Amino acid sequence: MPAPTRRRTAKVLAASAAAALLVALAPAAPAAxxxxxxxxVPAKNATVTKAPKAIDLVFLEEPDAGFTTVLLTDAAQQQTPLGPPTVRGTKATVAVTGQLANGVYQVAYRVVSIDGHPVQGSFRFTVADPAAPPPVAVTPSPAAPTADAGLAASASGWPTWSLVGGGAAVTALIVGTLFLTRRRSGR
Known part of the structure; x- marks a missing residue:
């Protein structure tokens, strides 16, 4: 193979490998x-005048009932008792079995989709019942874990280790391809 053809082949392989690396590391569109x-319900950032008796989460696809987790914590990072999640179609519901005083609450959820991919997130809502006593001012300790600390992943929803591993695999593919190309050409 003449030298210009080899250089062109190497450039095409390097560009293809770089494109594959970008695709592997780019975050997937959630709806795709x-x-x-x-x-x-309650909605993200909503203020409700009565403490909810249940939390309803509606998803794009039906979550796997066996792998659905919902946590509810108050401003002091204390978990509020909830019933087990029930899934009907694309809706997951948990009963709030504990008492909710006035204040800010965080809902953290983790579900596994039909395709086996875990999806997680969190949002806050506020209870402001005019008939209830005012909320107690609480300052959580800096070392206190958040409600979704056990549900953490990268911002794209992919675990960080899978992004690093994918990048390493693509890099190994590029190096191996270049090595074989040079070896075949007799260099």
């Missing part, structure tokens, strides 16, 4: 392949 939260 994976589940996502469409709505909730």
């Amino acid at each position: 392949a994976h589940n996502q939260l469409l709505s909730a």
Whole structure:
């Protein structure tokens, strides 16, 4: 193979490998392949005048009932007792079995989609019942875990280790391809 053809082949392989690396590391659009939260009751950032008796989460796709987790914490990062999640179609519901005083609450959820991909997130809502006593001012300790600390992943929803591993695999593919190309050409 003449030298210009080899250089051109190497350039094409390098450009293809770089494009593959970009595709592997780019975050997927949630609606394109994976589940996502469409709505909730109480809604994200809502202020309700009565403490909810249940939390409803509506997803794009039906979540797997066996792998649906919902946590509710108050401003002091204390979990509020909830019943087990029930899934009907694309809606997951948990009963609030504990008492909710006035204040800010965080809902953290994790579901596994039909395709096996875990989806997680969180949102806050405020209870402001005019008939209830005012909320107690609480300052959480800096070391206190958040409600979704056990549900953490990268911003794209992919675990960080899978992004690093994918990048390493693509890099190994590029190096191996270049090595074989040079070896075949007799260099």
